[in-house]
Amino acid sequence: MSRPHLDVAGITIDCADPAVLARFYLALLGGDLLWENLDSTGIRTQAGMNIVAQRVANYAPPLWPSAFIVHFDLNAGADLDESVSYAVECGATEAVEQPDPRWRVLLDPAGHPFCITTEVYEE
Numbered sequence: 001m002s003r004p005h006l007d008v009a010g011i012t013i014d015c016a017d018p019a020v021l022a023r024f025y026l027a028l029l030g031g032d033l034l035w036e037n038l039d040s041t042g043i044r045t046q047a048g049m050n051i052v053a054q055r056v057a058n059y060a061p062p063l064w065p066s067a068f069i070v071h072f073d074l075n076a077g078a079d080l081d082e083s084v085s086y087a088v089e090c091g092a093t094e095a096v097e098q099p100d101p102r103w104r105v106l107l108d109p110a111g112h113p114f115c116i117t118t119e120v121y122e123e
Helices: 020-028 080-090
Strands: 011-015 031-036 042-043 050-055 072-075 103-107 113-117
Touching: 011 020, 020 031, 020 042, 020 080, 031 080, 080 103, 080 113
Parallel strands: 011 050, 072 113
Antiparallel strands: 031 042, 042 050, 103 113
């Protein structure tokens, strides 16, 4: 059997308030608002990734550090500190535990961890 066409269409992130979370990622990553309603809000980042913030009843933020978390790794370009400062201005908070100086772990407004790094794999 040949591989059917499968590609990443986007990522959906659970939260209590979809508008707040989607607007955070829109401010952080740039792009366009695709839709907004009570149950979900979708954005397309300037890099073309679709992110959907989805309301979940009784949402509880993930615990970090944990072995069971999928998270974003964001490219800081040349200046890690400047990118971290900008993320904080957008509404992120720095995680208390920072495991490696090559990247910084932050938490989005819904408590999801994401990393900002200058260590990017290039071809």
